[in-house]
Amino acid sequence: MKRHSEKLRLPLTASVSELTPSLERMESIGWLLSYVWVGTGVHFSFTTLRGGKDANWTLIHKDDSPIKESWSNPGSLSDALEVVKDWACPAVKAIMQATPEGILVDWKLVACEPLPTITSKFGHITLLGDAAHPFLPTSMQSASQAIEDAATIAA
DSSP states (O other), X not given: OOEEEEEEEEEOSSOHHHHOXXXXXXXXXXXXXXXXXXXXXXXXXXXXXXXGTEEEEEEEEEOOSOOOOOSOEEOOHHHHHHHTTTOOOHHHHHHHHTSOTTOOEEEEEOOOOOOSOSBOTTSSXXXXXXXXXXXXXXXXXXXXXXXXXXXXXXX
16 A cells, blocks of 8 residues: 655744644643644644754655655645645644645655565675665654664574
8 A cells, every 4th residue: 555644844933823723732731742633544743843943744644646766755735735625623734834835755655575685695784674674754663673673683
């Protein structure tokens, strides 16, 4: 199954509560926020960074459109907004609408044939983590997979 992920990191030019009143309670919690909204076949996460000066959001949903394999495909804000058009969640739409056009990255998770081996011909190099296992950058599996790989090799 193909998945589509739009992710961005943007400087916040307004306070979180200025984006939409429904985020005011979130802002009062503290300088580091991380929220996830889940819908049928889609989820949206929002996190502040650098003491609330920056933020990122991620929208993950099914996408059957053609792909070009790349880590830097430009994402489309209008396409992302279309995914959540029927959501009754003003906070998500406000966060997305505050995003400048042209800064999104479209990361796709696609099925790929596994490498025939992850160890070099003479056994001097072995791939670990992301190098051996494809993950979306937003899945946060890199370090844990590398540790698991190292433990397996050491066993």
